[in-house]
Amino acid sequence: MQRVLVLCTHNSARSQMAEGWLRHHAVEAGLDLDVWSAGTERTRVKPDAITVMAEVGIDLGAHTSKRLDEVPEPWSFDVVLTVCDAANETCPSYPARTTRLHVSFPDPSGHDLTRWREVRDAIGAMSSRLVETLRAGGTPTEDGVRASTPEPGTAARDG
Numbered sequence: 001m002q003r004v005l006v007l008c009t010h011n012s013a014r015s016q017m018a019e020g021w022l023r024h025h026a027v028e029a030g031l032d033l034d035v036w037s038a039g040t041e042r043t044r045v046k047p048d049a050i051t052v053m054a055e056v057g058i059d060l061g062a063h064t065s066k067r068l069d070e071v072p073e074p075w076s077f078d079v080v081l082t083v084c085d086a087a088n089e090t091c092p093s094y095p096a097r098t099t100r101l102h103v104s105f106p107d108p109s110g111h112d113l114t115r116w117r118e119v120r121d122a123i124g125a126m127s128s129r130l131v132e133t134l135r136a137g138g139t140p141t142e143d144g145v146r147a148s149t150p151e152p153g154t155a156a157r158d159g
Helices: 014-029 047-054 085-090 113-135 142-146
Strands: 002-008 033-039 079-082 099-102
Touching (some): 002 113, 014 033, 047 113, 099 142, 113 142
Parallel strands (some): 002 033, 002 079, 079 099
């Protein structure tokens, strides 16, 4: 079984959504994948993340925010994915066999549900490509999982 870890600063939104999407896509693809998310700090899962993921049939209601040291076997992941720049900068070193990927998504906190949905959908598309690469036996790359992922909010950016 392959293991994937998604890291973000607070493990409250983007990493939680990615965890949900990765598990969802793995089940759809018939891929045996152990997926976890964690943060450099622990807070709580944001209600808006739970809301927008429920809209696509993914339940984050039982998810909890956790730090890396609270994840089982934190140093034995095949893929470590950071989804925010701060987590990428503070991500610890992993064994050489770990594939490290960084695909940053904007923080939807403080925005309306439209922005949350845009970020959710962008993370979903990236997660789908990552699962497909793993299912095919390939080694994921940042360019490969990022390919054609629209940047959320490009049409509605604050000036």
